[in-house]
Amino acid sequence: MASRPIVPQHARGGEANVGGGKQHKKNVAADGRNRKALGDIGNLVTVRGLEDKPNRPITRSFRAQLLANAQDAAVAENNRKQACANVAGPPPPAVADGVVAMAKRVAPKPAQKKVTAKPKPEEVIEISSEKKVQKDKSVTKKKEGDPNSKKKSQAFTSVLTARSKAACGLTNKPKVEIEDIDASDADNELAAVEYVEDIYTFYKEVENESRHLDYMNTQHQPELNKRMREILLDWLMDVHSKFDLSLETLYLTINIIDRFLSVKAVPKRELQLVGVSAMLMAAKYEEIWPPEVNDFVCLSDRAYSHEQVLAMEKIILGKLEWTLTVPTPFVFLVRFIKASNPDHTLENMAHFLSELGVMHYATLVKYCPSMVAASAVFAARCTLNKSPIWNETLKLHTGYSEEELMDCAKLLVNFHSTVGNGKHKAVCRKYSDPGRGAVAVLPPAKILLPESSISICPEHF
Numbered sequence: 001m002a003s004r005p006i007v008p009q010h011a012r013g014g015e016a017n018v019g020g021g022k023q024h025k026k027n028v029a030a031d032g033r034n035r036k037a038l039g040d041i042g043n044l045v046t047v048r049g050l051e052d053k054p055n056r057p058i059t060r061s062f063r064a065q066l067l068a069n070a071q072d073a074a075v076a077e078n079n080r081k082q083a084c085a086n087v088a089g090p091p092p093p094a095v096a097d098g099v100v101a102m103a104k105r106v107a108p109k110p111a112q113k114k115v116t117a118k119p120k121p122e123e124v125i126e127i128s129s130e131k132k133v134q135k136d137k138s139v140t141k142k143k144e145g146d147p148n149s150k151k152k153s154q155a156f157t158s159v160l161t162a163r164s165k166a167a168c169g170l171t172n173k174p175k176v177e178i179e180d181i182d183a184s185d186a187d188n189e190l191a192a193v194e195y196v197e198d199i200y201t202f203y204k205e206v207e208n209e210s211r212h213l214d215y216m217n218t219q220h221q222p223e224l225n226k227r228m229r230e231i232l233l234d235w236l237m238d239v240h241s242k243f244d245l246s247l248e249t250l251y252l253t254i255n256i257i258d259r260f261l262s263v264k265a266v267p268k269r270e271l272q273l274v275g276v277s278a279m280l281m282a283a284k285y286e287e288i289w290p291p292e293v294n295d296f297v298c299l300s301d302r303a304y305s306h307e308q309v310l311a312m313e314k315i316i317l318g319k320l321e322w323t324l325t326v327p328t329p330f331v332f333l334v335r336f337i338k339a340s341n342p343d344h345t346l347e348n349m350a351h352f353l354s355e356l357g358v359m360h361y362a363t364l365v366k367y368c369p370s371m372v373a374a375s376a377v378f379a380a381r382c383t384l385n386k387s388p389i390w391n392e393t394l395k396l397h398t399g400y401s402e403e404e405l406m407d408c409a410k411l412l413v414n415f416h417s418t419v420g421n422g423k424h425k426a427v428c429r430k431y432s433d434p435g436r437g438a439v440a441v442l443p444p445a446k447i448l449l450p451e452s453s454i455s456i457c458p459e460h461f
Helices: 060-087 097-106 156-168 196-210 226-243 247-261 268-286 293-299 306-319 329-339 344-359 361-366 369-383 392-398 402-417 425-430
Strands: none
Touching (some): 196 329, 196 369, 226 293, 268 293, 344 369, 344 402
8 A cells, every 4th residue: 555645734723835944832821721723734835816717736846936026017107107106097906916915026126217296287278180270379378257357457547538429529529649748747746647638737727817908009108009019019029138038027017018008098109118127026026046136227227216117116016916927828838839840940930920819919819829839839830841740749739729729820920021121120030040940030921921911011000
C-alpha cells in the first residue's frame, strides 16, 4: 500500500505564515475556553479577492504567476488613475485590494504627474465649415441680476437737462458742429466758465432796461441835437485815449450820458460838463487808478470848476438812481468776438465798427446793445471776407441769424464808408494806427454797401 503523506500540524493558537517563513508561537492559556478552532491544517491559502476560486497550494510557479498578475494590475490601475486625473473625476474604488497591496510591495512606484487646475470653461463661438465667424472678445458675459455688475447712473442735473431739451424740441434737431469757445479757459477761475452762459442770458434779459429813450426827436432837449452829441463823444474819445482808459470806461460813459439826457433837460453850455462828469464816474467804476477831477478840469480848458464837476456827478447819480451796472455793447462784443475764432485784424475791425455804431445816435435808439455787437462782428467778417460769414457757433452765442443782423450791419458799414469825410476823426485816428491793424483805412464790405448809399450822410439816419 502507498503510504499516506504526513502533513505537519501547527502549534495550538499559532498562525500559518503564507510565505513559508518562521512560525511565531504564542502562549495560549490552558483553559479550554480560550482555545480556538483549528484553521487550515494544510499548505493552503486563501487569496483576498479570489474567494470564489478553489484553493490550491502555493508553489513557486503559482507565486510567480501571482506576482506577474499583480504587476499587470498595478500598471492598469496607474493608467486608470491618470485617465481619471485628466478628466478631473474621482478615481473608482480598487477592485482587488489584496493584489494591489501586493503589487505596491513588489512593483516600483510610477512617477507622479503634477495635476494642474484647469480653468473654467469659456463660452466659445462655434465656427462652421461653411462660414467663419469672428470670435467675440468678451468670452464670458455677466449674467443678468449679477450684484457685481453695476449700471451707469445718471446725475440729476443731466436728467433735468435732457427733459428740458425734450420739452423744447431740441432733441429732434440734427446735431451740428458747435465749437466750445470756453474750453481754453477751463482752468481760468476769472473766466467763470461754469456761470458764463447764465451771465449772458441774464444780460440779454435786462439789456432793454438800461436803454435810453429817444430824447432827440422830441422836445425833451430843445437846445441839443445829434450833431452836438457826436462832437461831444468825439472829444471824449480823445480824452479816453489820452488817459489810456479801458474800453469798458468808454462804453459806460456813453451809456451814462444818453440815459441822463433822456431823463433831464440840459442846456447847451452844460453838455460838456455832463460828458466830463460821466467819464469821471465811469472811470471810478471801471478803472483801478482813475483820473482825478483836476485832470478833467484841465482838459476842459477850465471851462468848469472842481465844484461844478462834483455837483454834476451828484445830479447824474441821483437821476440814474446809482445804477451803473448795465450791459453795454462792449459786454456782448467781447463774448461774440471770442465765438468768431478771431485773429488780430478781425478783433480790431469789430471794435472799430462797434465804436462807430455807438457814436451815432440812431444806432443806439433803434437797436439793442447785443444786436449792435453782433452786427459789428458780422460786418467785420464780411469786410475781411471771412468764410463762412456766419456759422452755428456764432448763431448760438449771439442768438441772431444773418437775416436779423443784415439791417444793422449795413448801417455800420455805411458809417465806415463815410468815416474819411472829416467826421469822427478820433475814431479814424485811433484805428488807423498800425498797432491796431490800420483797419480804418480798409475798404468797407461791398456786399453790405449798396451803390445808392455810398454818398448818404450819416445824419440822415
